[in-house]
Amino acid sequence: MKICIYGAGAIGGWIGVGLAQAGERLNVVARGATLEALQQDGLSLMRGDVRTRVPVNAVADPEALGTQDLVVIAVKAPALAGVAERIGPLIGPDTLVLVAMNGVPWWFLEGGFGGAITGHRLAAVDPDGAIARAIPSRNVIGCVVHASCSLDAPGVVRHHFGNGLIVGEPSGEATPRVQKLVALLQGAGLDATLSPQIQKDVWFKLWGNMTVNPISALTGATTDLIMGDDYVRGFISAVMLEAKEIGHRIGIEITQSPEDRHAVTMKLGAFKTSMLQDVEAGRSVELDALVTVVRELGELTAVATPFTDALLGLARLKMRRLGLY
Ligand SMILES: NC(=O)C1=CN([C@@H]2O[C@H](COP(=O)(O)OP(=O)(O)OC[C@H]3O[C@@H](n4cnc5c(N)ncnc54)[C@H](OP(=O)(O)O)[C@@H]3O)[C@@H](O)[C@H]2O)C=CC1
Numbered sequence: 278m279k280i281c282i283y284g285a286g287a288i289g290g291w292i293g294v295g296l297a298q299a300g301e302r303l304n305v306v307a308r309g310a311t312l313e314a315l316q317q318d319g320l321s322l323m324r325g326d327v328r329t330r331v332p333v334n335a336v337a338d339p340e341a342l343g344t345q346d347l348v349v350i351a352v353k354a355p356a357l358a359g360v361a362e363r364i365g366p367l368i369g370p371d372t373l374v375l376v377a378m379n380g381v382p383w384w385f386l387e388g389g390f391g392g393a394i395t396g397h398r399l400a401a402v403d404p405d406g407a408i409a410r411a412i413p414s415r416n417v418i419g420c421v422v423h424a425s426c427s428l429d430a431p432g433v434v435r436h437h438f439g440n441g442l443i444v445g446e447p448s449g450e451a452t453p454r455v456q457k458l459v460a461l462l463q464g465a466g467l468d469a470t471l472s473p474q475i476q477k478d479v480w481f482k483l484w485g486n487m488t489v490n491p492i493s494a495l496t497g498a499t500t501d502l503i504m505g506d507d508y509v510r511g512f513i514s515a516v517m518l519e520a521k522e523i524g525h526r527i528g529i530e531i532t533q534s535p536e537d538r539h540a541v542t543m544k545l546g547a548f549k550t551s552m553l554q555d556v557e558a559g560r561s562v563e564l565d566a567l568v569t570v571v572r573e574l575g576e577l578t579a580v581a582t583p584f585t586d587a588l589l590g591l592a593r594l595k596m597r598r599l600g601l602y
């Protein structure tokens with residue numbers, strides 16, 4: 278198979294090493310220090326002290342690779358528009374594009390999903406429709422990542438915990454192509470499962486991180502401290518109830534209470550969310566894919582979102598002050 282990883286950071290690298298170990302020859306589109314490291318040393322995955330190193334064909338220009346069978350996109354959300362500008366040569370009519378990213382994706386309301394607002398373009402994540410034009414929804418396979426990885430250095434990924442990938446067609450159909458993809462990922466040692474409606478898995482993960490991530494970015498606090506403050510925890514619950522109602526209006530029923538979900542987040546202990554890690558590293562934050570888009574969905578479904586608005590307002594003000602949004 279022709280497989281390309283676009284965004285060989287923590288998650289792209291983790292998936293890529295698995296695929297390469299399963300015998301796939303891996304193409305990578307990379308830039309800067311990552312490109313240089315991949316060309317010199319290949320791609321490495323650290324588990325404790327054990328290093329698994331695989332060779333990759335790393336290039337700067339997608340033109341050099343041509344049409345792929347599978348493209349895995351694993352960039353941070355603010356980088357996606359830049360990927361969309363260049364990804365064209367990799368995508369043919371039969372290419373699968375697995376989008377391994379957090380937050381609500383641009384294709385969320387595709388495949389007939391979303392009730393009355395199905396097919397609506399989400400301006401928060403794809404302001405002018407350029408992403409949808411570059412990556413047609415017929416090529417997209419949605420994905421929710423349940424794993425924690427980071428980078429020791431460019432091209433050197435560290436796996437912390439979790440091995441899960443939930444995968445699904447935007448339409449929810451168990452097509453032969455998505456079944457084959459799940460088998461490929463399982464063969465790569467990943468706990469890949471097929472979802473009957475991947476948008477529900479996306480929303481459920483978002484329900485956990487759309488609050489703690491920006492609050493950690495605002496306060497610098499780890500998840501234990503955030504959940505340990507009754508007023509902050511109450512505020513988080515209020516935001517979550519708004520998102521729960523929005524979900525209900527687009528066909529996603531969440532049966533848990535916010536407190537049930539807090540118990541899961543508490544298990545992370547003194548965890549620095551990915552958004553706090555981004556702030557500390559001076560990287561742009563995934564605020565639009567995690568929060569702005571929920572506000573937009575609230576407007577589209579006529580759900581008032583005063584708590585989400587307050588969270589978004591404070592977070593974007595702080596991130597703008599830091600030059601990260
Ligand atoms: N890390 C984790 O544990 C988890 C992450 N996620 C989600 O997965 C997604 C990916 O996150 P993660 O892997 O952590 O992010 P990283 O920052 O580790 O990796 C992103 C990679 O994409 C590269 N990239 C960005 N833009 C381009 C471009 N235009 N051309 C080539 N390469 C590019 C970056 O390169 P450069 O360094 O040059 O910018 C970097 O190597 C995010 O949505 C994140 O929220 C979800 C669950 C867990």
Ligand SMILES: CC(C)(CO)C(=O)C(=O)O
Nearest residue numbers: 485486489549550551552
């Ligand atoms: C906090 C966590 C692990 C789950 O809510 C998360 O999704 C993130 O750090 O991005």
